[in-house]
Every structure is written in C-alpha cells, then in structure tokens.
Amino acid sequence: MKILITGCNGQLGTELQAQLRRGESELGPIPDRLKNATVLPVDVDQLDITDRAEVVNFVRRHQPDTIINCAAFTNVDGCETSKDAAFKVNALGPRNLAIAADKINARLIHVSTDYVFSGEGDTPLDECDLPAPRSAYGTTKLLGEQYVQRFCRRHFIVRTAWLYGYNGKNFVKTMINAGKKFGKLTVVNDQLGNPTNAVDLAHHILKLAVSHEYGTYHCTGNGICSWYDFAAEIIRLAGVEATVAPCTTAEYAAAHPEAASRPAWSALDNRMLRCTVGDEMRPWQQALAAYFEHWDGENGTK
Numbered sequence: 387m388k389i390l391i392t393g394c395n396g397q398l399g400t401e402l403q404a405q406l407r408r409g410e411s412e413l414g415p416i417p418d419r420l421k422n423a424t425v426l427p428v429d430v431d432q433l434d435i436t437d438r439a440e441v442v443n444f445v446r447r448h449q450p451d452t453i454i455n456c457a458a459f460t461n462v463d464g465c466e467t468s469k470d471a472a473f474k475v476n477a478l479g480p481r482n483l484a485i486a487a488d489k490i491n492a493r494l495i496h497v498s499t500d501y502v503f504s505g506e507g508d509t510p511l512d513e514c515d516l517p518a519p520r521s522a523y524g525t526t527k528l529l530g531e532q533y534v535q536r537f538c539r540r541h542f543i544v545r546t547a548w549l550y551g552y553n554g555k556n557f558v559k560t561m562i563n564a565g566k567k568f569g570k571l572t573v574v575n576d577q578l579g580n581p582t583n584a585v586d587l588a589h590h591i592l593k594l595a596v597s598h599e600y601g602t603y604h605c606t607g608n609g610i611c612s613w614y615d616f617a618a619e620i621i622r623l624a625g626v627e628a629t630v631a632p633c634t635t636a637e638y639a640a641a642h643p644e645a646a647s648r649p650a651w652s653a654l655d656n657r658m659l660r661c662t663v664g665d666e667m668r669p670w671q672q673a674l675a676a677y678f679e680h681w682d683g684e685n686g687t688k
Contacts, residue, residue: 387423389595390450392435392483393457394427397551398497401588402454403427404687411589412676413666417596426450430457435479445486452493452595455483458527462501465523466646476526481533484541493540495591500547500579500606502528505649510610512657513602521646531602542594543602544587547652548616550677551584553685557613558677561620565628571621575614575632579652580606583673590659590667599662604654607670619671623678 389406393399405411409421426448433444435457445453458476459465465472480496487494501524502517519525534541550556565571582605590605611619614632621628639645659665668676680687 387419387452388426388448388450389420389423390426390428390445390448390453392428392433392453392455392479395429395554396456397549397554397556397584398588399427399429399456400553401551401584402456402591405585405588405592412585412680413589413668416589416592419596420592435482436474438478438482438485441482442486442489445483445490445492449490450492452495453483453487454495454497454591454595455480456497458497460523462521462523462646462648463644465521465526469522469526472522472526473529476523477529477533480530481537484534484536484538487540488538491540493542493595494534494538495542495544495594496530496534497591498531498543498545499524499527500545500652500654501649502531502545503649503652505647505651507651510653510655511604512655513604514657520649523646540600542600544591544594545602545604545606545654546582546587547579547606547654548581549584549587550581552677552681552687557616558620558674561617562624562626565621565624565626565630569628571617571628571630572633572638573614573617573630574635574638575612576635577648577650577652578610578612579649580608580610580654581616581670581674582607583668583677585676586667586673590663593663597663601658603658604656605659605667606654606656607673608656608665608667609670610653611670616670619674623675
C-alpha cells in the first residue's frame, strides 16, 4: 500500500509517520496491511494543496492508494484576519485532494474539527448532529468537509478536538511554558470538550485506512472537561510550580478582544467508531498521563 500524508510536519502527520515506521502505537499494532506501506510525506514545500493542477498531477504521478490530509490552517484567530488564506487551505485544499483522489480511485481521509458545530448544547455531539460553525476556522473547515463528500466517493471525514502530540506546538506545551514563566495561569472554565492525544487519533486513522467503512467520524479522547480542568491536570502531571485559576469566557474576551469566538460546548461522541471499527480512544486523563510518560520534554519521545 502507498500512503500520501499531507501536512506531514504537524502533530498528527509526524505521529502517523512514526506509527507506520514502527508498525505499532502505544495502543498496539497497526493493521498488518500497513506494516510495509510506502509512505509519501509532504508539506507545503513539496505540495501546495491549494493548487488544483499541482495536486492532480502529483497524485496522478505517484498513484497513492490512500491520502491522509492533515494539512490545515488551524490558527483560529488568524483565520479571522486572513480569511482568504483560511479558505484556500481549509476548503479548496480538501476539494483539490478529493478531486485528485477520485480520479485514481484512492481513499481520502480528511481530518476536520469540532469547530464545525455552534458550541451550543449540553450533550455530546455525534455524527447525526447538524454543523453550524460560528468562526471563520469552523466555516472553512465545514466547506472542506462538504467538498470531500461531493468530489470523492471513497472518503472518511474524521473530526477531532483539542489535539496535542509530541511534535510541534500545542496547548499542553503552552501551559507548561506559561506556568514556568509566570507561576500563575488563568484559564476558561465554561468551554467544554475532549482533549485528544495524537497517538490515539493516528492509531484510529490507520484502522480506517484499511476498512471500507466510509463516512464521517468523531475521534476524540473519551470524557469531557473544561480548558481549566485540562490545564490543571497538565500542570499537575508536569510537576510545574504554578497555580491555575478559572475564569469565564466573558472575562477572557474582555481581556483579549482580538480573540475569535470559541465553542462553549464541543464535546463529541465517537458513535461511528463504536459502531464500525471500534472505539479504543483512551479516557483523556489516561492518554494525557501516557503523554508525560513518553514525551522527552521537547519534540519527541523518550
């Protein structure tokens, strides 16, 4: 099997490559069909997914069996100020990959986000719930999903949330660094969701890659918490001498008026996983503890 990974230098892209290289993850072995897979990792320097002709020609030339799209414009605040750039990467990029994949009958696994939902509610959102994004990031990501559904028959859309991995920037590393620098953190306590370890997400994406269970999936860590709960557990596990205090979204917005709107409720339910390939996503506390057991403190594993 030949697998093309776009956005290969990000948190998820690097984790997918590591699991394919090792033949296993912290959750167990990857599917046997993938253990000798040829991996084509590309980032923007090798393939500009916003250029339709370039994407179609690249995919036609390399003939991957599966494309995993990890590329995205994920800076939520930046999407508000650079809407055209967000549109090109988050909407046109997936469209171009979908068109190219369908031309050669390849599978496309497209990674999306909890931000496609409105942020209202009080019960976990499953794949039957209707998206209604409130931000430029969520709006462009939803359009990307719709293009994938329209232009590629063999597609998987995988929505995740609050992602952290060993490589690159994420909330876990930000909290640790801020805690060390300031000794005190103030974090919103009225936005709830599901922290997700990139190890768990990559493991399930590779399970999907050898299945025929096409469709839309939610794939997040199990259990619900607030950003404050998440930050407090990070500081505790990291052993950083810092206090963590809660605040409301309104209080945060008053202090940061430039910030884009975030969902108050974006907890997802992994129903499609449970009903198809199986939900082995760890409880978020367990996955976070495992992260600290394996993380080398920089951009890799011990």
